[in-house]
Amino acid sequence: MYKNHTHCRACGLGKPSIPTLKVSTAAGPDVAAQQLVPVMDLGLQPLANDFADMLDEHAGFAPLKVMLCPRCNLSQLSIVVNPKDLYRHYSYVTSKSETMNLHFHNLMGDIMDESGFGSVVEIGSNDGTLLRKMRMDGFGPVMGIDPAENLCAISTANGVDNICSMFGFDSAQKALDHMGQPHIIIARHVFCHIDDWRNAIKCMEMLADKETAIFIEVPYVMDMLKDGSFDTIYHEHLSYLNVRSMEYALKESKLHLHAIKRYPIHGGAIVMTLRRNDWADSPDESVAWFLSEERSGVEEWRKFSQESEVRIMQLGGLVRNLVSEGKTIVGYGASAKSTVWINACGFTRKEIKYICDNTPQKQYKVSPGTNIPICDDGALTRDLPTHALCWAWNFRDEIIEKEQIFRKHGGKWIFPTPNVEVI
Numbered sequence: 001m002y003k004n005h006t007h008c009r010a011c012g013l014g015k016p017s018i019p020t021l022k023v024s025t026a027a028g029p030d031v032a033a034q035q036l037v038p039v040m041d042l043g044l045q046p047l048a049n050d051f052a053d054m055l056d057e058h059a060g061f062a063p064l065k066v067m068l069c070p071r072c073n074l075s076q077l078s079i080v081v082n083p084k085d086l087y088r089h090y091s092y093v094t095s096k097s098e099t100m101n102l103h104f105h106n107l108m109g110d111i112m113d114e115s116g117f118g119s120v121v122e123i124g125s126n127d128g129t130l131l132r133k134m135r136m137d138g139f140g141p142v143m144g145i146d147p148a149e150n151l152c153a154i155s156t157a158n159g160v161d162n163i164c165s166m167f168g169f170d171s172a173q174k175a176l177d178h179m180g181q182p183h184i185i186i187a188r189h190v191f192c193h194i195d196d197w198r199n200a201i202k203c204m205e206m207l208a209d210k211e212t213a214i215f216i217e218v219p220y221v222m223d224m225l226k227d228g229s230f231d232t233i234y235h236e237h238l239s240y241l242n243v244r245s246m247e248y249a250l251k252e253s254k255l256h257l258h259a260i261k262r263y264p265i266h267g268g269a270i271v272m273t274l275r276r277n278d279w280a281d282s283p284d285e286s287v288a289w290f291l292s293e294e295r296s297g298v299e300e301w302r303k304f305s306q307e308s309e310v311r312i313m314q315l316g317g318l319v320r321n322l323v324s325e326g327k328t329i330v331g332y333g334a335s336a337k338s339t340v341w342i343n344a345c346g347f348t349r350k351e352i353k354y355i356c357d358n359t360p361q362k363q364y365k366v367s368p369g370t371n372i373p374i375c376d377d378g379a380l381t382r383d384l385p386t387h388a389l390c391w392a393w394n395f396r397d398e399i400i401e402k403e404q405i406f407r408k409h410g411g412k413w414i415f416p417t418p419n420v421e422v423i
């Protein structure tokens, strides 16, 4: 189901090359400096998006442990789950929420400012939502690359062409055959899923011509550490990116960091713009700023890990107390984050009656690792429980606004992130 991951995928530290082996046989602090360092352990967890029918076979559990590279500070999981297990029931669909629409609007504006309109390849295009919007706004032609057959079918039905495959040499070549070198390459929340960065960078080099701008959006580890959002740690996210590690990864390549910008989406993300090394303009000052400001070393991780443990105890205690007082608690948002929280707190159907979610692919399945069922989001107003525990905290304002009937009938929201809070 998984293999161990022992070397840094950004800078290569820990790879069994001759110099490293020589150092690692010596005793003393140098040994530690040559290996990934464990910084957080969430125990055995189910695969966060393994939403399946109650009686279906589930993928099972695997260790969820974060290691940190002491050289480039890339935090990465200690294992790599076989993508066949990870993506077999893939149910993550790009959100159609107002929050996401606003993000796409801002992102498209920034892409336009950097590179103007032109052809687009999106790596990890999901159901084609962004490409469809880009085409409507004047970008094009567009082409997606995504391995999920169910999502590619939706994309095709919506008139967005895609190559149904993992991103690699074959799919990059197919995109080239179809549309030539694109003016714009986008990879949203994909790099954290990729094990072999070197290969991915080579494929992007293959796609990029001198004018191509590459936009890589990732959840930003600094925001995760600041806001305590440990619930974004799950097996699909092999790495928790900082800018320094990307700079290391690009060192031997034909690409470099050209600009970096922060966005509030998904609890805090950055978009790193890459350009070819023969691009005329020098890098924006944002690159140097991020590199100098970033602090995501062992100390920050250990603090984050301890604070996360406290919040897990707090939420577990709060929910169990409420249940013992006869209150009814349902979950809201069967996000991957909900799986992490539920399994960390050991919740079952006894504590959480069900989880409301508006994604048809998740409804009437059970939350991974538990017997908690997923219902449609209308269940909240039909049932009017006393409390709703919102695991889609990244859409907090939008959800509170939408579910006013629940509030009017005295329903209380519980938010677990950034602090455990009842409102």
Ligand code: TMP
Pocket: 095, 097, 332, 333, 334, 335, 336, 337, 356, 357, 358, 359, 362, 377, 392, 394, 395, 398, 399, 402
């Ligand atoms: P995400 O943070 O990984 O996108 O997951 C959010 C989950 O919450 C997703 O399964 C969709 C669900 N959701 C609702 O059910 N209702 C809503 O209004 C919103 C914004 C999200």
